[in-house]
Amino acid sequence: MNPYYELPQDEAGYSFGFLDEYAKREVRRNILKAICIPGYQTPYASREMPMGRGFGTGGLQLTLSLIGRGDTLKVIDQGSDDSVNAVNLRHFIELTCPGVDTTERTQDATLIQSRHRIPEMRMTSAQTLVLQVPYPDPLVVVEPSEARRKIMHGEGDYSRLLTKLYEDIVHFDEITISHRYPTRINGHYVLDPSPIPRFDVPKLHQSPALILFGAGREKKIYAVPPYTNAEPLVFEDVPFRTEDFSDAQGRRRSCHRCGATDSFLDEFTGNDGERIYQCSDSDYCHQRLSTQHSAANEVSR
């Protein structure tokens, strides 16, 4: 080997979107099949990425297969644009996808990659949401064999999953699943809606935006097409309920920054031990604050 050899700069660089075109084409084919079979976990050959599996490689491969020049991307982690996972993924995409804009404003994005949250602002049919998924199969808690799970999914046989939910009610008087709530899509497949809180599950139902799920470690892609029914598994006499942000007096707690009473709230402990609640979706909170400041400035003039 010639020790003085240097790879020419144009060959040393990565192709647009890091993935080679064969990898993108495979992901793209599976995205289309995932849309055609709502909720079905389409297997694909998840590629090695320059980050550990479990850090959003499934969502990242979807995003890199979708994105092109002229797109505007938003990346969030637990609702925040500034957390480590979101910052690193955004930086990687900026490096490997020249010509792509990034934003923190939900309404400006054409593509949104997210971990653990669906934005508070209602998405539009011009947007696509990509969710990072650690464990795609809701049946894994009742059936260890993937071959049997695939048959159960195909037959729409979720009786053992419903039994698990029923056992929860017997033991605890309620279904104790806090996130990854099993949700039936278009009346057939039940999917794991990634670790979004219960609060976000109703946003899947009849969403105007296409929602794609990528599980890199488990090598699965699935989708909730726009305007599709998404119903959390429930019993007739035990309705689905979302997180309760009411205080002891039954009043809905508000964000301590923007005062929102309609958003998912994160709980913090202040320096004096007091509990503080704040919007989980940082962009939603910032935009509300900005609107309030503008309104206050108008009044003071």
Add this chain to the structure above:
Amino acid sequence: MKMEPICKPQSSVWEPAIQQKAFRQLMNAFAFPGSLETMLPEGQGRDNTVLRLILATLTDGEVTVADPHHLIDDQDWLKLETIKEAPEKARFIVARGDTAPKFSPALGSLECPEMGATVILGVTHIGRGESLVMRGPGIQSVKEVACSGLNPAWLSKRGGWNGAFPLGVDMLLFDAARIIAIPRTTRITIKEGQSWDM
């Protein structure tokens, strides 16, 4: 949602940037069944450019393609580097929409419904002709799209192929410039009320 045509006559369908844009249009077409996506400027779709663009975007040596009506040029077969297969086994089937199907495509299996074929049909004109009324995922209430040059046998056969969800076939219709997609979940009736429900 409307997008500008992405493929100018002088640009090549083999370029990754063109294929990325084409894929986004294909994805929109499948996500919003019946919505019309314009792939080429009106009147400039020659020599099966739309078909070439679809195949260049979706196929390679990892999948099989059937071409019972010989719509794909020999030169394109070489560039696609894909594998020819009989229509009964192929993952992608390219066929004329005005000719009734004489084969039964792969429908997938209960465990692997994604192995159901994607049928790519060339039609005379999308946006003119007999109205198809569509319902199902991706459609807010009802979507109506006109199409000429589609033999009714395709829709009646489709009803049988898609009778046992999740097994089935997904369809993509193209003319000289536009495409519409019909996933296996879409229910279709014609205007007069005759049903070809899945």
